[in-house]
Amino acid sequence: MPESYDVIVAGLGAMGSATAFQLARRGSQVLGLDRLHPPHTFGSSHGQSRIIREAYFEHPLYVPLVQRAYELWAELGKASGQRLLLQTGGLMIGLPDGVVVKGTLASAQTHHLRHELLPVEDVRRRFPAIDPRDDMVAVFEPRAGVVFPELCVQAHLRFAQESGATLKFNETVTGWSDSGDSLEVKTAQGVYRCRLLVISAGSWAKELIPELPVVVERQVLVWFEQHAPQLFSPEHCPIYLFEYERNRYFYGFPELGTGVKIARHHEGSAVDPNLVSREVHPEEIKSLHELVRSFLPELAGKALEAVVCLYTNMPDEHFLIDWHPKNPRVLVCSPCSGHGFKFSSAIGEIAADLILTGRSKLDLTLFRWR
Numbered sequence: 001m002p003e004s005y006d007v008i009v010a011g012l013g014a015m016g017s018a019t020a021f022q023l024a025r026r027g028s029q030v031l032g033l034d035r036l037h038p039p040h041t042f043g044s045s046h047g048q049s050r051i052i053r054e055a056y057f058e059h060p061l062y063v064p065l066v067q068r069a070y071e072l073w074a075e076l077g078k079a080s081g082q083r084l085l086l087q088t089g090g091l092m093i094g095l096p097d098g099v100v101v102k103g104t105l106a107s108a109q110t111h112h113l114r115h116e117l118l119p120v121e122d123v124r125r126r127f128p129a130i131d132p133r134d135d136m137v138a139v140f141e142p143r144a145g146v147v148f149p150e151l152c153v154q155a156h157l158r159f160a161q162e163s164g165a166t167l168k169f170n171e172t173v174t175g176w177s178d179s180g181d182s183l184e185v186k187t188a189q190g191v192y193r194c195r196l197l198v199i200s201a202g203s204w205a206k207e208l209i210p211e212l213p214v215v216v217e218r219q220v221l222v223w224f225e226q227h228a229p230q231l232f233s234p235e236h237c238p239i240y241l242f243e244y245e246r247n248r249y250f251y252g253f254p255e256l257g258t259g260v261k262i263a264r265h266h267e268g269s270a271v272d273p274n275l276v277s278r279e280v281h282p283e284e285i286k287s288l289h290e291l292v293r294s295f296l297p298e299l300a301g302k303a304l305e306a307v308v309c310l311y312t313n314m315p316d317e318h319f320l321i322d323w324h325p326k327n328p329r330v331l332v333c334s335p336c337s338g339h340g341f342k343f344s345s346a347i348g349e350i351a352a353d354l355i356l357t358g359r360s361k362l363d364l365t366l367f368r369w370r
């Protein structure tokens with residue numbers, strides 16, 4: 001007889017590790033499976049740092065979700081005894097009528113969030129590492145900062161296991177089927193049964209749900225050397241996101257010990273996650289430095305490290321957290337269009353709520369299957 005569980009979680013990265021933890025702590029019999037051993041560097045949750053921000057320019061509906069995520073990160077940090085989140089404040093920079101500035105202000109005003117609208121002179125004076133163009137403005141939000149993805153995934157996995165979840169690594173889910181009474185989940189090593197299945201396989205999710213409308217996008221992260229440690233220290237340099245041209249973005253971090261990490265948001269090529277080139281080419285580093293150097297004048301062109309990471313994009317760049325349209329026992333919760341990490345603690349809770357109670361307290365309208 002195959003081993004049988006209440007819930008199987010396929011993929012134990014950001015979303016799957018949080019889901020396995022939230023289900024196990026509430027008494028479900030959970031099996032978590034991953035083709036590798038997270039945290040690893042082949043999916044979407046590596047690279048040392050992720051931005052967390054509250055005045056969400058993408059849509060005000062994300063604000064309650066990130067507020068719950070902040071609470072859960074704090075709980076997880078306390079339980080693990082590790083710093084999972086570093087509050088630096090955040091600057092959302094662009095043209096006054098651009099997507100980033102307008103959207104950030106809309107979220108801040110809708111949810112009465114603390115924020116300041118800063119002219120460029122104030123940005124330069126208060127945060128001298130950052131030099132926006134004269135035609136730009138910035139919204140400063142004090143609660144923004146950095147979450148540490150590898151530590152977060154590790155903590156979720158540890159507490160999932162300690163709460164009773166069975167976790168199996170280096171075991172790829174190869175397919176699933178509905179036998180009427182239960183679901184059968186096949187892996188390269190065997191077959192398992194469950195009542196409900198969560199698919200949180202990140203950039204590989206389409207292999208398990210071919211009808212998913214996602215596109216995987218290759219992204220490059222570069223850690224540049226800097227000439228001004230004081231200016232780039234987290235005490236003096238917040239996280240920043242520039243809309244440097246209409247609908248074109250790059251973002252970066254303070255110096256966190258290994259250089260200043262910078263990346264474009266989108267504009268990468270569509271790829272197959274099994275065939276993607278993991279090598280970062282010198283021209284990619286050069287072109288990123290050329291893009292950012294006028295905005296971050298103390299950044300040296302020398303790259304200390306560069307890695308490839310994968311976005312799993314929905315066509316409208318929102319998330320997908322919903323039941324499979326043809327099978328109400330299969331929950332999909334990982335396509336997050338390159339901005340999901342900050343929410344993963346809350347997405348784990350949402351997934352557990354949907355599985356255990358059929359509903360979530362949070363508004364998921366934006367995240368329906370579409």
Ligand SMILES: Cc1cc2nc3c(=O)[nH]c(=O)nc-3n(C[C@H](O)[C@H](O)[C@H](O)COP(=O)(O)OP(=O)(O)OC[C@H]3O[C@@H](n4cnc5c(N)ncnc54)[C@H](O)[C@@H]3O)c2cc1C
Nearest residue numbers: 011013014015035043044051173202204309334340341342
């Ligand atoms: C460069 C970059 C920068 C980003 N910056 C930010 C940011 O600043 N802030 C933010 O909030 N978000 C950011 N994101 C987005 C965020 O990191 C992702 O939304 C999030 O990490 C996705 O988590 P996931 O669980 O869907 O995927 P992953 O963490 O990749 O997990 C998927 C897991 O599924 C496993 N798997 C796949 N197929 C199978 C299978 N068949 N069987 C078993 N296991 C399988 C994989 O091995 C993997 O461990 C960024 C992403 C990238 C790539």
